[in-house]
Each structure stands twice: as C-alpha cells, then as structure tokens.
Amino acid sequence: NAGVTQTPKFRVLKTGQSMTLLCAQDMNHEYMYWYRQDPGMGLRLIHYSVGEGTTAKGEVPDGYNVSRLKKQNFLLGLESAAPSQTSVYFCASSYSATGDSPLHFGNGTRLTVT
Amino acid sequence: AQSVAQPEDQVNVAEGNPLTVKCTYSVSGNPYLFWYVQYPNRGLQFLLKYITGDNLVKGSYGFEAEFNKSQTSFHLKKPSALVSDSALYFCAVRDNGAGNYQLIWGAGTKLIIKP
Numbered sequence: 001n002a003g004v005t006q007t008p009k010f011r012v013l014k015t016g017q018s019m020t021l022l023c024a025q026d027m028n029h030e031y032m033y034w035y036r037q038d039p040g041m042g043l044r045l046i047h048y049s050v051g052e053g054t055t056a057k058g059e060v061p062d063g064y065n066v067s068r069l070k071k072q073n074f075l076l077g078l079e080s081a082a083p084s085q086t087s088v089y090f091c092a093s094s095y096s097a098t099g100d101s102p103l104h105f106g107n108g109t110r111l112t113v114t
Numbered sequence: 115a116q117s118v119a120q121p122e123d124q125v126n127v128a129e130g131n132p133l134t135v136k137c138t139y140s141v142s143g144n145p146y147l148f149w150y151v152q153y154p155n156r157g158l159q160f161l162l163k164y165i166t167g168d169n170l171v172k173g174s175y176g177f178e179a180e181f182n183k184s185q186t187s188f189h190l191k192k193p194s195a196l197v198s199d200s201a202l203y204f205c206a207v208r209d210n211g212a213g214n215y216q217l218i219w220g221a222g223t224k225l226i227i228k229p
Contacts, residue, residue, distance in 0.1 A: 004157070040222075042204060042220055042221040042222055043204070044219075048216075090158070092157075103150075103158070103217070104160070105158045107155070108155075108157055
C-alpha cells in the first residue's frame, strides 16, 4: 500500500537551476495537490488538479508549473529556482474536493536553493 | 474572508494528563473541519473531521474534537496523553457555502508530551 509517493526526498539547487518533483498515487484519486510548508505558516497551496489533463492555480503559484498527463502522476516544476523557494514540498491526493474527502499526503521533498 | 487560527504555537502536557489543542475558524457558509497530525520528517496524516451531526467527533489514536458553532471553534482533545502523541497538529477548514472546495490551514501547534 504505497499511497502517495514523492521523489526525490531531498534536493539542493543553485539559483537559476531547474528541477521537477514527481508525485505518484495508487489510490485512483481524481484530485491532486502541491503544497509548500514553511515554518509558522502552515501549508500553502501551489497548484492543484481536478483530473487528468487539468491544472489550476492555488494560493502561491508564481515560479512553479505543473502537469497532470496521467491520472496517477502530478509533476511540479521549478524553471528557475530562487532562494525564496527553499521549503518542504508536499503532494496530496483526495477522492474528491467536496466536503468530507480527506487528503492523503506524501512524505515530502526538502528543497534548498542556494 | 476564510481563516483558521491556532492560537498556541506550542502546548506542553505531562504524560497521562488530558490535552487540548485549540482551533478557531471563520467562514461564510457551513464549515467542514479537519485535524491532521504530522510526525517528524513525514507527511500529514488525517485524524478526524466534522461534517455534520454530533458536535463531538471521534478519530484516530484516541483523539476527539468538539465542534462549537457559537464559538466557531473545533478544539482537539485527548483524555490521557501519550509521549508518542508528540507531533505537529494542523487544523483545516473548508467552506462549502462559498463554492470553493480548497482547504484553509492553520499554522500548526507543536504538542510536546513530557514523561
């Protein structure tokens, strides 16, 4: 029972470099999310997807892009990394976005941008 | 505007004592309320939710939460704390009246249970 799997677990980038974070879920969930977690700020939604082939902006989308080419995968891209993007990134999925459907989270990717 | 407040950055409790982690919210419509727990270097795990019905909701690991509409609160409680309950706890709310199904998160409360 893998649930939500994120790769990589850790990454260090230099300013201006690019990278892609991969999220995979095996629960056949329609909805997938990317959050960033910073100390004292809780979780902030970057982008989300309501189904294969769809994406939408969340609260803090600038500097990030996403793609959902397959239902089970949700990719987060940083085209030109900045130190302000140093954070822990979490992917999550849910059966639906309505009412009572809880989120299932991956274990996170710790990204440092120098 | 929708918001969630967790007024305590940290809560310290002795093992065996009851614990409470506070959460208040502000939404325009009916709230769906959630508690999640995060252990070190792990993702968040769902603990419990309030959708409708009984104001006292029971969840995983012996936790429960009480929905109070008049005080717009959803405090997390446990009758007898364990050292293993030490973790970061997040409250979240979804405002179904606004047609926006995104979750609004509190900043988190660090719970420390001392032996």
